[in-house]
Amino acid sequence: MLKARHIHFCIRKRPIVDHADLHLEAGEILAVLGPNGAGKSTLLKILSGEMPCKQGEVEYNGRSLSKYSPNSLAKVRSVMPQHSQLTFPFKAGEVVVLGMAKQVATPPQELLEEVMKETQCWEFRDRQYAQLSGGEKQRVQLARVLLQIWEIKPYPRYLLLDEPTSSMDIAQQHHVLAIVSRLKRRNIGVLAILHDLNLAAAYADRVALFKDGNILYQGEMDEVMTSSKLGHAFGHPVKVTRETDSDQLVITAKALINKKQHEFKTA
């Protein structure tokens, strides 16, 4: 289990993450939702070990984060940040291979092919990374972080994603979340910061709702995804309904104006 207790982080005495408690079981998807600037990315950086937290503790599989070396930490968790920039002319395939750079010199061909086909980037493995579109780059990065933890291991692992679908069209978004869902069977727990509430509703098992550095609500989908709780977190009227045939939640935000009233009319 990935466990965070009372983690606190502030910049110039302003709390970015304020005594947050969070846990992630292997084999589940936890969606972290909340308005921009709520501290979601900072939370992810603390969980990944990239930023030390000033108070509180993070544990992976019962062992404190501070007791892990970078190399042993890389074996239990993989991270996909929001933006990764490359200065040098690497090919897409070479970027994916970096995911295993620490473990082996060249990963087995089957493994690489499997992961890159799974993320639909195998066909452009020989193209320059810099020339790919935003969505293609994200798929390559996803393949890289998946490769790091793809091989089945006897211990639970975790995948931390910071808006993995931000540059993708709707079909790719669902495709990526479907891949991520299949990781559950590999005993991998996934924490994903998501922007799209409907995407979260369709794939996540649990939800943590963030606002101003605090976790307002954390729990099962049905408990947290309600009109009042979402409305409170985002400060915007939101309606949650349930589709009768698929039992899936549908979230709609209320429009602030009536389009019809503002149409240009000739006199």
Place this chain on the structure above:
Amino acid sequence: MQTVTLKKPVYQTQFLVLSGLSLLLVLITAISLSQGAFAIPLETVFQILLHQLGIGEGDYSSQHFNVLWQLRLPRILLAMIVGGALGISGAALQGLFKNPLVEPGIIGVSSGAALMAVIYIVFGSAFTGLTALFGAFTLPLLAFVGGLLCVVLVYQLASGKGQTDISLLILAGVAINALAVALIGLVIFYADDAAIRNYTFWSLGDVGGANWNKVGIASILILIPAAIVVSQFRGLNALSLGEAEAFHMGIDVQKVKFSILTFSALMVGAGVSMTGVIGFVGLIVPHLIRLVFGANHRLVLPASFLLGALLLAVGDLLARTIVSPAEMPIGILTAIIGCPFFIWLIHNIKNSN
């Protein structure tokens, strides 16, 4: 079976590129040994070399032997080792700073090393304790300290939160360079005549002052750090995505940074202390390698060493022959070739944005 088929091309390219470059190095060595103000026929060159290895009979004049063995071979070897040092440290620093414009000369490593070298050359008598301790290694080690101080200072000025701001980096390099040049001037101002003569000999740079002793010291202070830097290729590959990403992948980022900065400064310091500041090799070489063979540091690092060695060996050959019997300082040649290349690079970057 499939795993073997993918691995093969990667290793094959690497093997082919590196052995191709090595072959060219041997070729240029042979040509360079025979050419010069005093020409030695190629067959005599091979006779002398083979005889020194204990093969065949030595059918050559002692004049041929002295020119080849005491003058030419050490200077060619020194040119190659220093060229390799500049090439590989350029590649490593570019990888570390994630920028193709970085070069030991531009970010102040070379001038920091030069400053310490000049201080030692001019005020050598003040360092008798150190000289007694380190002998002939004192000058290169002091140059290393100067280079390391500058590179750490520039790095601290330009970096924060895992990112390096390139305009800050270049600005910091300009400032450090200007300060170092001013301080070198100040040191020269206080130097006596004998010290100035020593300084002039050194600052004209070039590899003319080579001897076996220098080749030995350069081998130790450059080849070992070069091997360590090559072994860091995984860390540099991961770092090209960013420090955070490298950490996520399990790289000990601080360790990689420390080893790249230290060993690059050591190589550049040793090189500068023996040949003076030779610019642009560290800029051109890694760029050419990346342009032709891609960005994987597994190949970029060793290939940059070999191409740097090749470039400086050719430069030395030209420096000795084009104005023969006089010699042109090699730094002038590399700048004449390097500056237009640098301008072309800037032009390219502008167009690609």
